[in-house]
Amino acid sequence: xxxxxxxxxxxxxxxAFNQSPDPRLNLLMTTLVKHLHAFAREVDLTPAEWxxxxxxxxxxxxxxxxxxxxxxxxxDILGLSxxxxxxxxxxxxxxxxxxxxxxxxxxxxxxxxxxxxLGGNIAEGVVxxxxxxxxxVTDVAGKPLPNALLDLWSGDGDGTYDVxxxxxxxxxxxxxxxxxxxxxxxxxxxxxxxxxxxxxxPVGELMRATHRPINRPGHIHxxxxxxxxxxxxxxxxxxxxxxxxxxxxxxxxxxxxxxxAKHAAGTAPDGTVMDKPYYTTSYDFRLAPLPA
Ligand SMILES: [Fe+2]
Numbered sequence: 509x510x511x512x513x514x515x516x517x518x519x520x521x522x523x524a525f526n527q528s529p530d531p532r533l534n535l536l537m538t539t540l541v542k543h544l545h546a547f548a549r550e551v552d553l554t555p556a557e558w559x560x561x562x563x564x565x566x567x568x569x570x571x572x573x574x575x576x577x578x579x580x581x582x583x584d585i586l587g588l589s590x591x592x593x594x595x596x597x598x599x600x601x602x603x604x605x606x607x608x609x610x611x612x613x614x615x616x617x618x619x620x621x622x623x624x625x626l627g628g629n630i631a632e633g634v635v636x637x638x639x640x641x642x643x644x645v646t647d648v649a650g651k652p653l654p655n656a657l658l659d660l661w662s663g664d665g666d667g668t669y670d671v672x673x674x675x676x677x678x679x680x681x682x683x684x685x686x687x688x689x690x691x692x693x694x695x696x697x698x699x700x701x702x703x704x705x706x707x708x709x710p711v712g713e714l715m716r717a718t719h720r721p722i723n724r725p726g727h728i729h730x731x732x733x734x735x736x737x738x739x740x741x742x743x744x745x746x747x748x749x750x751x752x753x754x755x756x757x758x759x760x761x762x763x764x765x766x767x768x769a770k771h772a773a774g775t776a777p778d779g780t781v782m783d784k785p786y787y788t789t790s791y792d793f794r795l796a797p798l799p800a
Contacts, residue, residue, distance in 0.1 A: 640787070
């Protein structure tokens with residue numbers, strides 16, 4: 509096919525995808541086709557490479573299930589997840605100015621975490637070094653937000669999430685905490701450690717083939733929300749974690765890196781008597797008001 513006919517092919521497919529009454533769908537599909545065709549032409553894509561790509565996507569689907577989000581992982585390592593986060597922040601930059609920065613949700617969110625009393629432990633019995641988390645949820649002016657919700661999830665002290673432990677996992681290191689009347693939160697969990705992203709599937713194969721490092725720095729995930737405010741999906745990163753500047757999914761933000769102070773066994777700030785060393789950390793989350 510001549511160059512002319514390659515261009516004609518693209519324009520025919522674009523035209524075919526430009527007939528929906530939904531203009532946004534038309535834009536998404538016609539632009540996708542233009543970029544896919546341009547990619548194929550730029551690299552002079554061979555049939556074997558095209559088929560390898562399709563087989564890769566097939567395997568990505570086949571390994572995915574309720575607890576294995578290989579497509580989210582793929583999006584994460586391509587930087588697409590972080591690009592969408594960044595575009596959202598740019599689009600909403602005026603209305604979310606001063607709010608806590610967002611980062612990727614990642615592949616391990618599991619809706620329906622248990623409610624945990626303020627000050628409780630979301631990681632009871634979970635392997636790892638205990639850590640006590642405190643802080644506030646406020647608006648962007650610093651006004652405390654009572655009854656704000658922190659929906660938390662974390663790997664264990666070995667860097668493994670509950671959904672990776674078994675084919676029929678039970679929840680661990682997850683919990684929902686609400687702030688008190690002064691916008692304060694506090695809970696126990698473990699100090700998160702760095703971990704390799706799941707590498708036993710097609711994404712892992714791709715990472716190895718492209719010689720990419722597969723670790724993420726230690727972090728705990730949270731969705732923070734409060735009535736009348738823009739929710740944020742974010743992490744807190746452990747300040748002295750390995751791989752802080754080599755996050756395999758490009759999610760690290762400097763504003764989300766917090767120190768974890770180590771303490772000898774003894775009485776923790778909430779009065780708990782600890783028979784082994786523990787950590788404390790603190791962070792104030794700021795939420796922007798919903799646009800009027
Ligand atoms: Fe994570």
